[in-house]
Amino acid sequence: MLYFEPPGHGALAAGILVSSCLCLVVAAYIQFLPPHKRGNIFFGRGRYNLPPGPADQPLVGSLLPWLRARNGGQWVPWLVEQARYGDMTTLHMGTKTWVLLNNSRAVNEIISRRAAIVHERPYMPIAGGLVSQNRRFFLLKTADWRVGRRLVGHLQLGATKDHEQIIDEASLGLLCAFLDSSKLWYRHIYRYPMAIMHKVITGRPLLKTTAELQDLQRVTSTFLTSINSHLVDFFPQLERIVPRPLQFWRRRWEEMGRFHYRVMSRWWDGLTSLIADDENEASFVRHALHGYAGTAEERAMYLTMLLMSAGADNPRMTMNAWVMACISYPEVMQRVRGDLDRLCGSGDGGLRLPSLDDLPQMSYLCAVIKEVLRWRPTVPLMPQRVLVEDMDLEWDDGKIYRFPAGTEFLVNSIPVCTNGYDRPDEFRPERWLDRESGHGMEQDLWQFAFSGGKRYCVGYKLAQKELFVAFARLLYCFDFSFAGGDGEKVDDTKLNAFEPGEPFPVKVSVRSRAHEKLIRNRAGECRNWGPDEKEDVIR
Numbered sequence: 001m002l003y004f005e006p007p008g009h010g011a012l013a014a015g016i017l018v019s020s021c022l023c024l025v026v027a028a029y030i031q032f033l034p035p036h037k038r039g040n041i042f043f044g045r046g047r048y049n050l051p052p053g054p055a056d057q058p059l060v061g062s063l064l065p066w067l068r069a070r071n072g073g074q075w076v077p078w079l080v081e082q083a084r085y086g087d088m089t090t091l092h093m094g095t096k097t098w099v100l101l102n103n104s105r106a107v108n109e110i111i112s113r114r115a116a117i118v119h120e121r122p123y124m125p126i127a128g129g130l131v132s133q134n135r136r137f138f139l140l141k142t143a144d145w146r147v148g149r150r151l152v153g154h155l156q157l158g159a160t161k162d163h164e165q166i167i168d169e170a171s172l173g174l175l176c177a178f179l180d181s182s183k184l185w186y187r188h189i190y191r192y193p194m195a196i197m198h199k200v201i202t203g204r205p206l207l208k209t210t211a212e213l214q215d216l217q218r219v220t221s222t223f224l225t226s227i228n229s230h231l232v233d234f235f236p237q238l239e240r241i242v243p244r245p246l247q248f249w250r251r252r253w254e255e256m257g258r259f260h261y262r263v264m265s266r267w268w269d270g271l272t273s274l275i276a277d278d279e280n281e282a283s284f285v286r287h288a289l290h291g292y293a294g295t296a297e298e299r300a301m302y303l304t305m306l307l308m309s310a311g312a313d314n315p316r317m318t319m320n321a322w323v324m325a326c327i328s329y330p331e332v333m334q335r336v337r338g339d340l341d342r343l344c345g346s347g348d349g350g351l352r353l354p355s356l357d358d359l360p361q362m363s364y365l366c367a368v369i370k371e372v373l374r375w376r377p378t379v380p381l382m383p384q385r386v387l388v389e390d391m392d393l394e395w396d397d398g399k400i401y402r403f404p405a406g407t408e409f410l411v412n413s414i415p416v417c418t419n420g421y422d423r424p425d426e427f428r429p430e431r432w433l434d435r436e437s438g439h440g441m442e443q444d445l446w447q448f449a450f451s452g453g454k455r456y457c458v459g460y461k462l463a464q465k466e467l468f469v470a471f472a473r474l475l476y477c478f479d480f481s482f483a484g485g486d487g488e489k490v491d492d493t494k495l496n497a498f499e500p501g502e503p504f505p506v507k508v509s510v511r512s513r514a515h516e517k518l519i520r521n522r523a524g525e526c527r528n529w530g531p532d533e534k535e536d537v538i539r
């Protein structure tokens with residue numbers, strides 16, 4: 001007869017202890033799983049069915065290769081490589097489920113058509129917390145972000161006649177600066193959108209030195225490098241679990257946050273003092289201060305400074321890419337110039353500067369702008385949009401994907417701008433003219449350039465108009481060529497967008513005396529430009 005002896009108290013306690021520990025380990029393990037894996041544990045395997053992706057390591061998934069690539073400057077090729085899985089790629093990234101959207105159709109279906117449920121931002125302890133002090137509206141969770149978005153909406157960026165006038169004046173400053181100090185072309189293409197933003201926001205001309213502008217450029221570029229670059233952004237729980245003195249990552253990013261705060265505060269003091277003694281009720285600075293009344297003034301500061309930096313830096317990088325296209329594809333630019341000469345005159349007499357009124361007749365230049373944005377996407381990595389509820393998606397391959405709430409979607413810009421385009425590496429504006437959707441400025445630009453859904457770029461109308469005016473006027477009046485050494489060839493993949501100095505060697509010269517005279521005749525109208533850049537040439 002079998003006799004079962006009941007366990008003693010000691011054994012029972014040990015058993016309870018072991019199973020409690022096991023439960024704790026399992027609970028902790030589950031907490032560190034990404035949403036799709038966690039969901040399949042709770043609801044059974046197969047509940048969530050996601051697009052394919054690489055085999056991954058336990059717990060970290062594909063995070064380590066990503067962090068290596070991100071911090072080693074190889075993240076663009078890494079993301080491009082992941083597009084080999086098809087229209088979408090699923091990546092397990094620590095506690096996150098990332099789904100890369102690798103072509104326009106995927107972006108359109110998910111970011112635009114499902115915008116009602118794909119609009120949240122994840123919490124990013126580094127970029128959002130330490131570097132931005134939880135204030136950068138662009139990274140805020142939807143509830144807070146809406147307040148800022150409503151405030152910015154009042155600006156109607158680029159949609160008013162006033163803004164067109166501001167663009168016109170600033171572009172005259174740009175032309176004069178190109179005449180006076182052509183070697184500093186890369187500085188002028190930053191000052192131009194900044195001068196526009198400053199006037200739009202304060203109603204006053206930009207009176208900032210190059211050093212002040214460079215400070216803000218550094219803020220923008222270092223902020224961008226902080227996004228999705230640290231382990232903690234993928235395991236945000238660590239911020240709660242690890243005692244603060246042991247949070248080894250804090251020091252570096254807090255320091256960056258303090259630097260950003262200092263630069264922004266200096267700018268902000270300048271902006272608020274400009275409006276302090278005038279009645280300019282329309283000023284955005286005043287509007288932002290009213291909008292955030294009762295809360296810390298910093299919220300207004302961060303919002304305003306985001307507008308300044310996004311509104312200046314993205315156009316700067318786009319213009320950088322355009323200059324690269326000018327020197328790499330002179331025949332394309334000659335064709336634009338042919339159109340401009342026909343409209344605005346050529347030879348010695350009867351010239352006029354192109355303007356926004358010429359836009360309907362300049363479909364090839366509109367195509368050039370689209371092609372610049374496609375050829376060298378300005379924003380290769382947009383912060384992810386988070387799905388707020390489970391979502392089913394029927395796809396072309398006959399599959400029905402089911403994504404769990406919490407999935408993070410990323411526009412994989414380079415593949416989006418490449419997949420589905422004939423000879424994608426080439427700069428061929430003609431591809432936009434063949435489209436049935438139309439030849440204007442707006443058609444087809446969505447999804448890849450200014451993003452879609454609720455968090456699309458608020459400045460897109462302003463950007464399109466300022467790019468059009470700058471490209472038309474610069475190309476009408478100036479020649480651009482590569483200024484490398486003998487036998488050196490331009491490498492059109494190296495844009496060096498974050499370089500504070502000249503990103504690649506370019507020679508700029510005015511086309512003719514007549515074009516110079518045309519610019520000089522209107523020099524008095526460029527009231528919005530700021531300190532004389534010639535001093536910098538001498539230094």
Ligand code: HEM
Pocket residue numbers: 137138139149157306307308310311312314315318378379382383449450451452454455456457458459460462463
């Ligand atoms: C060629 C120029 C530009 C490009 C390519 C560009 C691109 C983008 C993209 C792709 C986003 C969306 C990121 C996302 O999905 O979260 C964005 C957001 C934004 N852009 Fe632009 N942009 C440009 C010019 C401008 C200008 C002139 C402004 C003027 C203020 C501006 C202000 C903003 C702001 C404030 C946001 C954040 C919107 C939000 O989170 O609600 N951008 N931009």
